[in-house]
Amino acid sequence: MTGVVIKRSEAELADRAESESKFVSSVCRLDGEPIELEPYQSAFLNNRSRFRWVNKSRQVGFSMVMSLEALARCHLREGHTSVFVSFSLDEAKERILQARQVFEEMPTSYQKRLVVDSKTELTFESNGPRKRISRIISVPSKAPRGKKGDIALDELAHMINDREVYRGSTALILRSKGQLTGCSTPLGRRGIFWEIASESLRRYPHHSRQDVPWWLSRFFCRDVPRAAAEAPAMPTATRVAAFGRQVLVEQFDSLPLDDFQQELEALFVDESYSYYSYELILPCTSDGLTLHDDFESIPRPTGRLVAGFDVGRTRDHSELALFEQQGDRFVCRLLRRYEQTPFAQQEADLRRLLGLVPVARLSIDRSGIGMHLAENLAHEFPQVTPEVFTNDSKERWATDFKILLQRRDVTLPRDRDLVGQIHSIKRRVLPSGKVAFDAERTGRSGHADRFWAIALACQKERGPSAGGGTKIGVRVLG
Secondary structure (H helix, E strand, C coil), rough: CCCCCCCCCCCHHHHHHHHHHHHHHHCCCCEEEEECCCCCHEEEEEECCCCCEECCCCCHHHHHHHHHHHHHHHHHHHCCCEEEECCCHHHHHHHHHHHEEEHHHCHHCCCEEEEECCEEEEEEEEECCCCCEEEEEEECCCCCCCCCCEEECCCCHCCHHHHHHHHHHHHHHHCCCCEEEEEEEECCCCHHHHHHHHHCCCCCCCEEEEEEEECCCCCCEEHHHHHHHHHHCCCCHHHHHHHEEEHHHHHHHHHHHHHHHHCCCCCHHHHHHHHHHHCHHHHHHHHCCCCCCCCCHHHCCCEEEEEEEECCCCCCCEEEEEEEEECEEEEEEEEEEEEEHHHHHHHHHHHHHHHHHHEEEEEEECCHHHHHHHHHHHHHHCCCEEECCCHHHHHHHHHHHHHHHHHHEEEEEEEHHHHHHHHHHHHHHHCCCCCEECCCECCCEECCCHHHHHHHHCCCCHHHHHHHCCCCCCCCCC
């Protein structure tokens, strides 16, 4: 009889693909093409250790392979549960989306019936006689209490409450015979992910460890077998020149060395030279913060709206940051980048902001090329405050912002690039004895332009007497 699809049970699936790696290779497809696993991905899928710890480069396909593993286990086993704990809600949704896309391309005879299909959960009903339920659940940055099974902590190093998440997750695999996986790009020599990966403070003998730098990935590396043997002993610049594909070379040229080593070489970089530690920044980020895309969508504030605008130079971006000040607290409402945008268009957009939104103060960089823009706006809008970037003023703004972070009186979006840009700010003492605050220029963020726009917006307002000298004011009555 034509048109009838015979559904395969778990036992029948296991006859064809007895392991997760063989299930992915033989059953799964993505965008119409078979999925070809990297050797380190196959090694991960075949690792049966109770605790798996993966210290990895970005963009080497581990988030995808963990989604594939969860999908495979839900089809090869009865009553299986895989739980993802991700850095943010968007990344939690991405794990489900990846599994959903591959499920759609599986042969119909191998698919279980999908009974729950949401942005944070997929639930499958067994094709066997017992109709057992298997699930993939994804949650943002919290211990998955009550959900026994496999637990995957995705980008654990970047979570604010990393120790709480790890501690709560270990208890869930005690009775379920599940695996606990910690998988992350490094984020400084700090936190539970670094402690277990490096064993710098004490041993964790039951954790298996896997390091995946860029040179193990065919996407980044021109000769993986030779690089695997030779690259570890080379300095970074040498191995990039010897083995890096063009996309990797471009990343190397666009990032400071310590950022490149952390993001792509899986090195735990010492953060002692950063003025803002990760412990200081991460608690002030929120996954539930709503950023508005345009000025018209910003609701009427209950506090004061304050903004900062850092004018980009020849190679940098201009950046706008808008915050709502509620007492001593600053909450981010809008971040906008102007990339290769003519100054006339930037000025027109700022005029539109000031005409539509009740901005109480717009602090704008008037150093150098920004002078004309700042003077034009200040002449027409009294709430515009031109600011001169000097070592003294940057020290004042950087210190103001650090105090806000220390008091947790600022709320920022939970965005990895923004966290990295704030962390990139260095404090150094010049030969003259003065203090300078700056970041190395990168192709991604210029001179930390978004940070300076935020610091301008969130600065402490010191009043007209802050510049020194005595000023006498006259009040006219009547």
